[in-house]
Amino acid sequence: MNTESDALGRVLHAAVSDVDTPLGFAEAALRKGKQRRKRVRAAMVGTALAITAMVGGLVSSVPVWLADSENVTPASDPRLGRPTGGDLAGDAELLSQSRILWNRELKALLDRLLSNAPAGCWDALGEPHVYWSGRTGAGPASVVMQAIRTTDSCFAHIARGEFTAVGLIGTDSTGKGVHLLGVTLKGAANSEEEVFLFGPDDNTVVALQESGARYYSRRAEVQADGKVTRDWHALSYRDGVATVVIPPAEPRPQPQNDPAFAKRTQAQPGATVPPEDRVRPFSTARSRGMVTGHGNVGYFGWLNLQGHLGGPRLEFAERLRRFNDVLDRMGYSDPAFRGAARARPGELTLIPMAPAGRQGESPSTLQGVTPGLAGGWHVTAVLPDGRTVIVGEEPINNSVHTYAVLWRGDVVDQVIHGAPAERDPVLPVNIRMPDGQGWIVARQGAKLKWRSTTGVWTDLPGDAALLPADAEMVNVTAPGIPSTNVTLGT
Amino acid sequence: MTTADERVLVVPLPVSLRSAPGTARVRGHEVAMATVDDGFVEFVRERSSALLRTARLLCAGDRAAAEDLVQDVLARVYCRWSRIVGDPEPYVRTALFNAAKHRWRRRSRRVAEAQWDDALMSEHPSAEGGHEDQLAARDVAMRALAQLPPRMRAVIVLRFFEDYSEEQTANVLGCSTGTVKSQTSRGLTKLRGLIDLTGDRVEEPR
Secondary structure: OOHHHHHHHHHHHHHHOOOOOOOOHHHHHHHHHHHHHHHHHHHHHHHHHHHHHHHHHHHHOOOOOOOOOOOOOOOHHHHHHOEEEEEOOOOOOHHHHHHHHHHHHHHHHHHHOOOOOOOEEEEEEEEEEEEEEEHHHHHHHEEEEEEEEEEEOOOOOOOOOEEEEEEEEEEOOOOOOOEEEEEEEEOOOEEEEEEEEEHHHHHHEEEHHHHHHOEEEEEEEEEEOOOOOOOOOOOOEOOOOOEEEOOOOOOOOOOOHHHHHHHHOOOOOOOOOOOHHHOOOEHHHHHHHHOOOOOOOOOOOOOOHHHHHHHOOOHHHHHHHHHHHHHHHHHEEEEHHHOOOOOHHHHOOOOOOOOOOOOOOOHHHHHHOHHHHHEEEEEOOOOOOOOEEEEEEEOOOOEEEEEEEEEOOOOOEEEEEEOOOOOOOOOOEEEEOOOOEEEEEEOOOOOEEEEEEEOEEEEEOOOOEEEEEEEEEEEEEEEEEEEEEEEEEO | OOOHHHHHOOOOOHHHHOOOOOOOOOOHHHHOHHHHHHHHHHHHHHHHHHHHHHOOOOOOOOOOHHHHHHHHHHHHHOHHHOOOOHHHHOHHHHHHHHHHHHHOOOOOHOOOOOOOOOHHHHHHOEEEEEHHHHHHHOOOHHHHHHOOHHHHHHHHHHHHHHOOOOHHHHHHHOHHHHHHHHHHHHHHHHHOOOOOOOOOOOOOOO
């Protein structure tokens, strides 16, 4: 710099050299910053409402012959007009990105949740509203809402009308980017409440106060005698949203967590949670799995097992009722999901994935059958001592437990707990009957043979069998599985 | 649609902040809000005097206007505080100049800046002796700055008080380097007639 520039610099520095901030300047700046953040949130909501009203007004002002027969109005859900809550509500970039992702990914997800509903089954009304945006154990997340109207072209079992779609924007559990992870459309189709599970192993919870969930239980504990209990903890809400990180269970991969939510706390760890107190969460791992093609089933769900080995032949619904009743009544099922309408987060939606030709099927034909287990399996047999048995599966903590219920006549005699199945077991059903009554083994579609201590292999006619007590090993051959010997009791 | 904050806080954010939410916020989500507030207050306590000096020059000596300007900028920056990675001062300084620019644009709502001698005397009601000479020199400097149009004043402050290059100045003010050059040249010409720029040393008050 030249002399003139230097001189000007010195003049300017000298002019302000004794300028200092007054006392309390920093605290005043903080206070004003907080006030400003509140004003910005309110203004953004106001703008969103104005746009919503404007769009609604424009649509409703088109000529009748162009407009739909139903009036298009903004949803009446008051949450759509509330200021954005959460500790990242002032992050305009995050809010903007949340709305962009919502607009980009809502269709794919909602179409899947509506069981591959045909295009045009629903319309989005107005603009999406970011209800909450904050930090969670699985990174920043946003709860976004938008009014949705289902249309005449929807299936019969999807209610028609206006609903609020509530979705969670966050990091995919596989760590592959930020997406719209899941959407509930309470009242229209799926029965999940606005309690989202996401993050690794669905271990992070974002629950909305309107869901009614006040308590959560990390996982069901299967006691040594096979009975199942749960501990409950209170959820803490702030700005209408509670976030919780559920620590992973050890040892991994099993047993896994399977969080449950309730409106009231339970007096006893094993007490059945009344259906009216249950809050069914939304597993985003499952919904993302539906979109990406990767997901965890959590039950065998066999449809074609040749499981009838003897005794009275019962319809599936009757077998299911008898089996579930005993497990529920005697405490062998998850207390958070007991009852005829036991619906679990792993089973996603009340709407069965209808195969071609069944799209118009009435829900009444499937009443009482848990959707995920529709057309499921049991092994029924008569033991050498005359007792009858039903062997079935019970999903607990997202893994499959096998149970055998034994009757002597019409009286329940005993319940036997099989070990939880591994992720991809060679012989999933492998359960010893009490009092030397043998073994029940099964794998759908497998060719089975067994041998005793004599070492002689005996072929079995089906994919399920009641083996004598001296059976020692089963050989399993199935599609994708080479001939494998499984030692019983290991 | 852009908000008032977006117009003022037009500083490019660090790259990590422009990525998708949740992908680059590991540090951020571990920070409780109380910690965020503490960090903000700590920054303001440490750097607000320097910011206020710049603002005082931009407001041509009006103490109240300068404090309002800095408070307004800090309030806007607070809303994005959790997203700032690294040293926040360059971000805040750029926001300060942007806020000043927008403040000048809102001419209809602009409050006339106080006369320098009014502000000076209310700040130093008991100025005495040799100190008066220094105050008089500053009075001259501020009066001279007040003679410049706001944008030209901002160019002069950036170039000769903040020691910004022509390119940096153009970036902050959102204009071309040619404009910066011409504004600098005209500003210096004006100031030559108002301040002694011959190189005589100006003593800073002790």
